[in-house]
Amino acid sequence: MDLADTAARLGVPVEEVERVHRLAGDRPSAPLPDRADAPAILDRLAVRPDDAAEIMAGWPGPDSPRWTPELRWLLDRSVALVRADLGGHGWLPPGPALPRERGPAWRHLYVYAYLALVDVVRGYHRDHGIADDVSWTTLADLGRNLAVDRRMRGEGWPVMQSWLTLHARGGVYELGRLQHQRGDTIGLHIPESGPMTPAAVDASLDAARAFFPRHFPDERHTEFSCGSWLLDPQLREYLPAGSNIIRFQRRFTLEPYQEPDGIDADVEVLRFVFRTLSTPPDRLPRDTALRRAVLDHWAAGRHWRWRVGRFPI
């Protein structure tokens, strides 16, 4: 196979195709579910009707002309790449960011990869005795991410496609309000699902305290951790002490600030507070206390910081 030619046809850098080729090798892939079963699966994965319709329209049937050989290769090898790291919990891009405007196959290639991996990761969950409801709730982050990406006009997807490989490898679990990522510590993530009240956070932490020793008895966790714009103490200059974000911050001991590798906190704030990466600041809304805080901070020539914190389990 000519990797340079494949990369050119996919419209992506050749190094990215070489990476997929190297990591996936000739390892086993996994088949997609039957097309007839797909609507019910998409429903369980909380995929909204507009996204589900697009996914069904672009379905990689054996005769579909829009599925060129290089797209089929990437889908197959991307599944193999993620599957090869089943049980892993590090950051793992499933392949190159594609020019998604070229059509539904391009737009949703990594969604089809995720669908192929549902059975694989469900087997992993079963092997660890994880209940069906935790399994499906965790995997249903797909629908939430697709809906956010639609609001973001596609700007969210390049990160989401990598984030979702954690779910597909058994690396992250949604337990109540928070998502918990296996690792040296239990890494906390906060999905967009309404306010994060202290009571909901407490309940989620308690659920994790029971969940991990029970389902991963060989792993020993002593701390929860979080890396986020939400932990930036500068937010205390703007938000009331009783706000959920400030109350969440108080749980953590912060690590000394270090410029993070590859993360620009101002961009992450745009992503999570305004759900856009490209709207100029003067056109962003000032309709909540946090949005006003963010914009005033920038207007004063200041920047947000990505902070990492921990607390004992």
Ligand SMILES: CC(C)(COP(=O)(O)OP(=O)(O)OC[C@H]1O[C@@H](n2cnc3c(N)ncnc32)[C@H](O)[C@@H]1OP(=O)(O)O)[C@@H](O)C(=O)NCCC(=O)NCCS
């Ligand atoms: C984390 C999150 C749930 C906190 O929301 P919350 O519980 O409402 O937080 P607070 O009580 O501290 O909110 C204080 C104020 O900021 C506003 N606010 C909080 N998060 C906001 C957000 N993401 N976008 C816009 N406004 C927000 C609230 O509406 C409130 O303003 P108001 O008093 O004018 O209504 C919310 O920011 C969110 O859903 N974020 C997206 C996911 C995310 O950021 N995850 C972390 C990724 S690193």
